[in-house]
Amino acid sequence: MKTGWRFSFMSLSRYLALVILVAVASLMAPGFLSLQNVLNLLRSFSFLGFISIGMTFVILSAGIDLSVASILAFSGVVLGLFQHWGIYLGHVDQLSLIYPTPFIFLSVLAIGALLGLVNGLVITKLKIVDFAATLGMMVFARGLAFAISGGRTIFNLDPMALFMGRGMVGNIPFVAILWVAAIVICSVLLRYTVFGKNLYACGENPEAARLSGIDPVFYKIAVYSISGFFAALAGICMAGRLNLGEPRVAQGWELDAIAAVVIGGTSFAGGRGGVVQTILGVVIIGLIRNILSLLGIQPDPQEMIMGGVLLLAVILGSLGTRKGSLAHA
Amino acid sequence: MNAVGAALLEARGISKVYPGVVALDGVDFEVNAGEVHCLAGENGAGKSTLIEILGGSYAKDAGTIRLAGREVEFASPRHAQEQGIAVLHQELPILPHLSVAENIFLGRQPRGGARVISYGEMNRQARRWLEMIQADVEPRALLGDLPISRQQLVSIAKALSLEARVIIFDEPSAVLTSSELKRLFQIIASLKSEGRGIVYISHRLEEIFEIGDRVTVLRNGKLVGTEPTAKIDRATLIKMLVGREIDESEAATAVAAVPAEGLAPVLEVRGLSRRGVLADVNLTLHKGEILGVYGLVGAGRTELARALIGADRVDTGEIRLEGRRLSISSPREAIRNGLCLAPEDRKTQGVFLEKSVQDNISLPSLKSLRAGPFLSYGKIARYAADFVSKLRIATPHLQQHVKYLSGGNQQKVVLAKWLGMKLKVFIFDEPTRGIDVGAKEEIRGLIKTLAREGKSIIMISSEIPEILGISDRVAVMHEGRIEAVLPRREATRERLMAYSMGAKSE
Numbered sequence: 133m134k135t136g137w138r139f140s141f142m143s144l145s146r147y148l149a150l151v152i153l154v155a156v157a158s159l160m161a162p163g164f165l166s167l168q169n170v171l172n173l174l175r176s177f178s179f180l181g182f183i184s185i186g187m188t189f190v191i192l193s194a195g196i197d198l199s200v201a202s203i204l205a206f207s208g209v210v211l212g213l214f215q216h217w218g219i220y221l222g223h224v225d226q227l228s229l230i231y232p233t234p235f236i237f238l239s240v241l242a243i244g245a246l247l248g249l250v251n252g253l254v255i256t257k258l259k260i261v262d263f264a265a266t267l268g269m270m271v272f273a274r275g276l277a278f279a280i281s282g283g284r285t286i287f288n289l290d291p292m293a294l295f296m297g298r299g300m301v302g303n304i305p306f307v308a309i310l311w312v313a314a315i316v317i318c319s320v321l322l323r324y325t326v327f328g329k330n331l332y333a334c335g336e337n338p339e340a341a342r343l344s345g346i347d348p349v350f351y352k353i354a355v356y357s358i359s360g361f362f363a364a365l366a367g368i369c370m371a372g373r374l375n376l377g378e379p380r381v382a383q384g385w386e387l388d389a390i391a392a393v394v395i396g397g398t399s400f401a402g403g404r405g406g407v408v409q410t411i412l413g414v415v416i417i418g419l420i421r422n423i424l425s426l427l428g429i430q431p432d433p434q435e436m437i438m439g440g441v442l443l444l445a446v447i448l449g450s451l452g453t454r455k456g457s458l459a460h461a
Numbered sequence: 462m463n464a465v466g467a468a469l470l471e472a473r474g475i476s477k478v479y480p481g482v483v484a485l486d487g488v489d490f491e492v493n494a495g496e497v498h499c500l501a502g503e504n505g506a507g508k509s510t511l512i513e514i515l516g517g518s519y520a521k522d523a524g525t526i527r528l529a530g531r532e533v534e535f536a537s538p539r540h541a542q543e544q545g546i547a548v549l550h551q552e553l554p555i556l557p558h559l560s561v562a563e564n565i566f567l568g569r570q571p572r573g574g575a576r577v578i579s580y581g582e583m584n585r586q587a588r589r590w591l592e593m594i595q596a597d598v599e600p601r602a603l604l605g606d607l608p609i610s611r612q613q614l615v616s617i618a619k620a621l622s623l624e625a626r627v628i629i630f631d632e633p634s635a636v637l638t639s640s641e642l643k644r645l646f647q648i649i650a651s652l653k654s655e656g657r658g659i660v661y662i663s664h665r666l667e668e669i670f671e672i673g674d675r676v677t678v679l680r681n682g683k684l685v686g687t688e689p690t691a692k693i694d695r696a697t698l699i700k701m702l703v704g705r706e707i708d709e710s711e712a713a714t715a716v717a718a719v720p721a722e723g724l725a726p727v728l729e730v731r732g733l734s735r736r737g738v739l740a741d742v743n744l745t746l747h748k749g750e751i752l753g754v755y756g757l758v759g760a761g762r763t764e765l766a767r768a769l770i771g772a773d774r775v776d777t778g779e780i781r782l783e784g785r786r787l788s789i790s791s792p793r794e795a796i797r798n799g800l801c802l803a804p805e806d807r808k809t810q811g812v813f814l815e816k817s818v819q820d821n822i823s824l825p826s827l828k829s830l831r832a833g834p835f836l837s838y839g840k841i842a843r844y845a846a847d848f849v850s851k852l853r854i855a856t857p858h859l860q861q862h863v864k865y866l867s868g869g870n871q872q873k874v875v876l877a878k879w880l881g882m883k884l885k886v887f888i889f890d891e892p893t894r895g896i897d898v899g900a901k902e903e904i905r906g907l908i909k910t911l912a913r914e915g916k917s918i919i920m921i922s923s924e925i926p927e928i929l930g931i932s933d934r935v936a937v938m939h940e941g942r943i944e945a946v947l948p949r950r951e952a953t954r955e956r957l958m959a960y961s962m963g964a965k966s967e
Contacts, residue, residue, distance in 0.1 A: 320835070324835040324836045325836060326827040326828055326831070326836065329820070329824065329827055329836065330824075330827075332816070333813060333824055336813050337809070337810075337813055340809065340810050340812065340813055342772065342792055343792050343802060343811075344824055344825050345792055345793045345795075345796040345825050346793070346824075346825075403813075403815060403816075404815065
């Protein structure tokens, strides 16, 4: 069967790409494969990893979320402000928690999920296409991050926030453990719950799902809320890693996340793929970035190459399916 | 009137074969200048195929077409258009965001200096053509903003601007109100008096007699006959449409039906209406009964089915299940109340083609297939395997994607999906369409078994023998209305056909 052949070619080409990237990196940087470096890489991949988990849910539902990087930045800023409540009173560098840090984390996660919920509501209730609705949120959330921080960077977070981004459990970065845990939970959610099964059904064919008694509107709203939640989680960890709340972080990361999900093998057409596959996509994107940096290419020109990678991934991804183009996303 | 009676378009021995189906079998058809020639026949008789061939959309497999005496071969619709044949389809191919004039002159816009489109000239010319048919339409209006009747007038103006000598109307009455139709008839009369040839497709008897000079009847791809409308009456036309000899063999195989009246009503529908789609539909469905619903394409059968399970909203009406009034606003609620639908468009609405047999069958029942909060794949596989063997679904294994299954087996998957859910009312919309004969019989058998187990069935079909073979009672729909409900013993092919065409009495 033709599609079967293509499918195996696609999965094979992913692993081939991974092997080549690892080989190139090892040649360029001796010690690349040392345990310490691998763990460091794992940490650096985790931030993109979180938003890619959320993006996987969205793309499974045949949607697309352009607002994740902005929600990430906004969440970091909110975290910073909630820990520097006094900033509004003029005490700039002094910690002044609005309430205990765990509750601040929960608030930030809730705000992220809420922004995602707004995405979902705009798409389903106002019938705005996913692309346009989340593009609006992308600009809005980034603007909001600048507005509430007055464009300033908020320095110095408390130790618990730092632990989210920098903490180590033995030899292993805490954020990497958190990422792997999130993947395990989400893959169980997708594979072993009614919610997951219904989500796949809505992604493949919303009308057939509706006639089978599933409400596609609920699932659309749910996936965007989940995506917002993970963007906020990434925002907290990123702020902890950098020790600051900064409205300018993660510019353009939404495209890296989309590329990671598609390279992993989740189809733009919806209903096919999963979060475990996304790990591979995140690692490939991370390695490409890593190698480009090793080559001394600055972050901004890197975008040129990443654009090409994204396009290639989409083209390869649509070979297996007739519907697999952005036009149907 | 010029050259009345001369054959303008003459088709001889037209045949078209699809894999497994002879759509047209040596059909002769002609249109004279200054004539309205009606084309009639039930669903699948070959009307559409014939006009697609005359309009250049399909290639014929055999036969000749002569236009004003000269033999022609149409390579494309555009080619046929250039030769003077215009087909006005029911679904008008329009570009809604362009203006009326731009639609009329698409691809041949009048040019001014420097080969730039002259909008002034285009609008002027468009206005002239529109005025010829007294259409009150502004050339600069966006076509998408106009009601469908006006869009049709624009299409006619376009046909005139192409200097069409033969204009083919494909069931225009299906989308027009009666006053709009009256206007259309006036326009057709004036086109006729200019010496153009008109082909008018309809299955409504009154229209055929009102506007037609002659009528040609097709049945099962064969020519039944061509008669001047002045020389025949309704009964004769119905006989031509239905074919008497089939009717009698049908009646002979009829089995005495269970009298439904004595049984408890399960589903009661009162005054169900939706503007332009359903008009005051009343139905009663009893326990263990199969109610056949017959009607021509566009009669509102699928719309009724979708309204009953809450897939489409309705304007007014009441649905009662076992005496309890339901307010169903989504299929989800319908299923919760015990109603389900096997939709007409099986591949895009009934099954998930890219998912496995197991996933398809278990989807609505997943809640009951858990161990604690998590799905048990062991339970799911046993559940699906049970139905695969019960319904004898031919699949190599449970993980096979449904797209690789035959149509009949796909339909069984749809049925299996609902069987484990303790539902009361099953609605089947064309359950045997597009599947092979053996599988059709099997599906009908399964439906009968369901009814015997006390489920209530609504079965929509375009095939009269199927309806007559399976139903306890038959409802006939016409223009969104239930025209008649006949007990099994009173339902004959002739009566179903007559009611479906809007003939209140024979």
